Amino acid sequence: MAEGITFVCDQCGRQIEAWEDGNPYFIDSQGTKRYAYHPNRERDRCSGNDVPHICLTCAALFMVDSGGPQGRCNECKSSHIIDTFSLGGQRCPFCKIGAFEPNSNSRMVS
């Protein structure tokens, strides 16, 4: 079971959806990266995880592969990135004023 949270900015109302376990993937016999969303038996084969991150400088959303070091934003090369599941309390990169709070009305479970 995976848990999701919606974070909402307390100033501009921007919402970011975050899932606890990212996007687990495995490499198939052709060498192709395949995601194993659950329920999926192939989750046991997963060797890595693409974790959604957000840039706290330019607000770009992108994936960071757990198998490779990437400490920078794809867009602006800022090192101020954070995985979206850890967004609580962070400064909002859209309005630069507010902070993200978990929206307790929209807990999601899949």
Ligand SMILES: [Zn+2]
């Ligand atoms: Zn905001």
Ligand SMILES: [Zn+2]
């Ligand atoms: Zn950026």
